[in-house]
Amino acid sequence: MGPGPSDVHPRVLSAMSRPTIGHLDPAFVSMMDETKEGLQYIFKTENELTMPVSAPGSAGMETCFANLVEPGEKVVVCINGVFGMRMKENITRFGGEAIVVEDNWGEAVSADKLDEALTENPEASIVAFVHAETSTGALSDAKKLCTIARNHGCLTIVDAVTSLGGVELRVDEWEIDAVYSGSQKCLSAMPGISPISFSDRAIKKLSSRKTHVTSWFLDLSLVMGYWGKGANRTYHHTAPVNTLYGLHESLVMIKEEGIENSWDRHQKNHIILRDGLEKMGINFLVKVEDRLPQLNTVIIPDGIDDVSSRSKLLNDYNLEIGAGLGAYAGKVWRIGLMGYASRNENIALCLLALSDVLGIQK
């Protein structure tokens, strides 16, 4: 119950242990098509370029920046936690100029500040922000931020690592141009693979690049030879076959549940956990309207030691919760209710274990 990897569903674990077949086997190619459809379903998009990058979420992030940012380009990046900072690092490494919009950690990205920054920098061409900040548990209004970006003629790159499957996300309706996520958060799957989706506007930008994408491994013009349309798949790199079995199974399961039902389940379980925590006198870091249901960041009560408490949870209850990061190290805990981990038994265990650790009489 940390900030991810979250509990992997037994069906996903079982799927991963199926015999490995070739990455160009017709049976595998069919499964790739189903995987693309499943990703389109959960992203709420019809983008043709919707596929999993063969590496963790950080590589999904890098795929977006490596392909869309050219040297000298101005990119507005909103930072309200660790992953906004990582976005900035990506921009500068690929030769872009990062214009930073800063908000306090634990707060949502400010739409007004973004609008101001874009007004002051009319030559900016891309806006990047994190939908759900895993480092703080804050949710930003992706729809509004994308509208502002579009009004200023910018493409958008959105980090949906922790949001996908856990809260509302509508790639087409919100006109997001490039989005990346992770498998190990609200999809109940193993870590190691990163779903992405690119709009036609983003693809147009790719095809008009003046420079080569630096990374051969993440160059979408090559990767799409393997993941693109039709049965004629060209070898690019060896796909992580078993990990893709796992992702496929998790997508089948979300389809069975219904993506909107998945969002609702995360919200409902968050309320149960929140009520229990508040009864123990534990307060949340993030204000109600910006709170992520799948990642509950709470303030460690006075007099309680962070490290020894988390060790006791792990050793006595086999329960992992997340530490605070940056200025919040030692001051907050991050309790994940993501994917398969977002269920009643986990909430009950967490509340009981915490009451023990905090020395609360039941």
Place this chain on the structure above:
Amino acid sequence: MGPGPSDVHPRVLSAMSRPTIGHLDPAFVSMMDETKEGLQYIFKTENELTMPVSAPGSAGMETCFANLVEPGEKVVVCINGVFGMRMKENITRFGGEAIVVEDNWGEAVSADKLDEALTENPEASIVAFVHAETSTGALSDAKKLCTIARNHGCLTIVDAVTSLGGVELRVDEWEIDAVYSGSQKCLSAMPGISPISFSDRAIKKLSSRKTHVTSWFLDLSLVMGYWGKGANRTYHHTAPVNTLYGLHESLVMIKEEGIENSWDRHQKNHIILRDGLEKMGINFLVKVEDRLPQLNTVIIPDGIDDVSSRSKLLNDYNLEIGAGLGAYAGKVWRIGLMGYASRNENIALCLLALSDVLGIQK
């Protein structure tokens, strides 16, 4: 029985389906240490920087070039197949200048040509070559090539994707500076992860870089905060936990067998397959002394159709063998005897199925 992914051992498949734990869990951190030791054992190295990159072999290749090549640097690259070409692509994308030493596909890299190229280009600082060319089945003399490179004051980057575990490879004794491999060839593990090892000389070069590594995800100065020495692991990216369970299990198995015994088994089984194929009148592409035991590239007999024969093998015998690449497309087959696939039952099945496809009377 293609060029990889090869058969994954049932113990590895089973290991992958263990419950996912956190990438900073003390139990996982211990497993990471064992994984590093296991990789040192099979690479025959004491290099401290020996670890798996969280992505397929192509990303392992990119890790070596992204970290070691700086813009403007001259790199001699030996090309005798697809993967030498991919190395060249890496060099130029990271701003290096590639000096190409070309050999015919299906032949080993020529030591004399390398020596000449280095004599003509005294300012070259790195030599890159493929130990075992997966596209053709040719083995090059890595020991000799590294000696030549060192005599000219160059570091070496060696592709050991198909060689590791299948033929002799001695990173320390041969003084290889950077080596990358894949999990899905002779290690009997699932695809998706890439073991690498860097010598102290290579690390010295890393620490004297004038420019940032372009890739944040593959920047070893950051990755080693997570994979480095001691219990104090710093989060960099979320490790592919279950895939690492699989790799760990495969390393345990190779340790049980003994790495030299693994090389011997690949050689012994190659001889059995070779004798059977030659009895059917099938000839090898690569001359005897340069032949990879784990990847048998054979010439498709006259009058036999490539695609329909491989389809029949797949549909009637559940047997995949590899197609030829480049100029050899439609002209050769690549029969893998890698890792767990290098065993008697497979050889028997392959010989029987091929004799059926070729219409040979038994």
